[in-house]
Amino acid sequence: MVALIAVASMVPGLLAGLQSSGIDYDAVAYRTGVILTEDPGWPGWPVYPPWEMKDQYHKDEIERMGLAVSNETPNILLSTKIEKFFNDTFFTTDDYRSKAIFGEIPYSYNITLRSLDGRYNHKVGQETPEGYGYIRRVVKIKEPSVAVIDGSLKERYTISPGDNSTTRTFTVRLDFSRLLNASIDPAYRIDPRTEPVNITITNFEAFLNGTTSNATLKSVTFRRGSSSIPFPYDEDDTDYYTLRIDNNPDLYPPEPGVAVSSNISLVLKPAATSLFELGPTSILDIRFTFEEEEDYPHTNITGIHYYDYNTTNVTRPALKPAVLEVAIW
């Protein structure tokens, strides 16, 4: 009888063990979708530097990967966060599980992002099997701004007659107090601390001096207010900057000393800007210096171009419609 009672009392435990707990994959996919589209991640906005700027050695500091520009702008995604998130050589399967999907169960996943124009077409994860949890979120992508300085600005940036200097300097100025103005919606704000700064001087022929066919770009330097900022990187440090001249596929160091005939394109990445110790009221000057060895100056370019919200100075691309899909099983 005692044995019977013992067996009978064990039965409920047996039943509890057999109870299967159904996983609602749709709910997990929904949660991941919300984290990716409505959250800037952690560390992230307004904390600086955000997660997408962490390198291999600081990857453990990333707690959550969200793609939103800020927590005030759901469904507006930042292009730099997208590029980092879909870099599956940087992040492992475990990283995606622990920083975007969460939960104790090691879920399988397939996350895709495609923009309407096809410019973005990213995917991480495995092929989807039959029966999986799913959510689709419609978003817009914010892309970095570009300052294009072309021949139409020649009058603004030509030296006054009678200037006998032998060095020409052209400066692009980023006034952070103007750029990080809180009255500007984060979805349209120019933030050089989180997005690349693109400067393109095209149609350089217009700035050349009379009969010359090119001018020598001696250096590109960076200044914070009146003090110069050391920049110990070269053309291989593409995470920090890229400098291209005359549409040449080669990259150049900050002191290229090469002849320019048609255009200069500089991209300063947020990884470099983060090392410049810039505050919300700092002024960053990017200075292009042209100088010939033993010859008169070949270019007449000079002046200060403001990298700001003036549409003739900087072009801000329109937000791009896109779709983010999350499948979990």
Place this chain on the structure above:
Amino acid sequence: MVNDSGQLYTMEGIAAGLVMLLTAYLILSTTSIYTPGDTHIPDMQLEQLGSDVLAMMDTPDREGEESQLVGFVKNGTGTCGGDELRDEFLDNCKMRSDDPDENLRAQVYLSYRRSDGSVNTTPLSSVDPEFTGRENAVRVTHWVHLPPGSHSIPNIDTSRPHAVLVEVLLWRV
């Protein structure tokens, strides 16, 4: 003659009962019955998709510009221009990383306060010919801020800004 064989029968009976109970429990727990309560999941996915699309259509692509949704609503009531709103809405809903999700249909309504104070609800898009009224549709809504100025909405005071309600019925065929 009294002996203890009855006790054995009782134990056997109880054990058999337990085995039957266990079997019944296992059979019941392994079958899942799809109840109307579970239909909330596809509905929720469709609702989320629709409200995302309305919110994104009401986000201007450039700072200071008028949003696409405001443009459609302002001109939507004239000669069924609301069809453009519906088509754009559906194009956004159908976007996928592979083939578009072609099975979606929608119908758009607009509610606003007329100049006499009464509330009017009017269809913005023309009626879908296959619409029977028995579709398992979800309803998504979005308040749109209309600045003062000319628009084709009938009997509305255009001298002041308005908040009008765009309502979309969204279903799968």
